[in-house]
Amino acid sequence: MSPAAGSSGANGSHPVSDETRTRVLAAIDQIGYRPSAVARSLALSRTNSDLQAIGALRAIEDSGRRAAVAVAGFDDVRMSAQTFPPLTTVTRPFEATADAAG
Numbered sequence: 482m483s484p485a486a487g488s489s490g491a492n493g494s495h496p497v498s499d500e501t502r503t504r505v506l507a508a509i510d511q512i513g514y515r516p517s518a519v520a521r522s523l524a525l526s527r528t529n530s531d532l533q534a535i536g537a538l539r540a541i542e543d544s545g546r547r548a549a550v551a552v553a554g555f556d557d558v559r560m561s562a563q564t565f566p567p568l569t570t571v572t573r574p575f576e577a578t579a580d581a582a583g
Contacts, residue, residue, distance in 0.1 A: 531556040531570050538564050 490505030
C-alpha cells in the first residue's frame with residue numbers, strides 16, 4: 482500500500498476502499514500509532530507560531546498595557562515585519578530537519 486493510501490485511510494482525507502481502510506486501521510492499532518501535531522506541522526512546513534506570536538502582541542496592544550516583551554516565531558511570515566514591537570522570526574530548514582530525524 483502506498484503512503485498516500487495509508488494516510489487517506491487513517492484520516493479520511495480522500496476516499497479509499499473499505500478493505501484499505503480496514504488494513505490501515507489494523508496497522509495503526511498493531512503498532513500503537515498516535516497522531517502528533519508536531520510531526521504534522523513539520524510535514525506541512527508550518528507551525529503557525531508566527532501567527533500565534535502576532536496574536537499575542539496584538540492582545541497586549543489591545544489591552545492598553547505596555548510591556549517590554551521579546552517575541553519570537555519560527556515560520557518567517559511576511560506579516561512579522563509589520564508588528565510592533567518587532568517580531569523576531571526565523572526560517573527553519575524543514576526538509577533538512579525531517580531528513581536528520583530519519
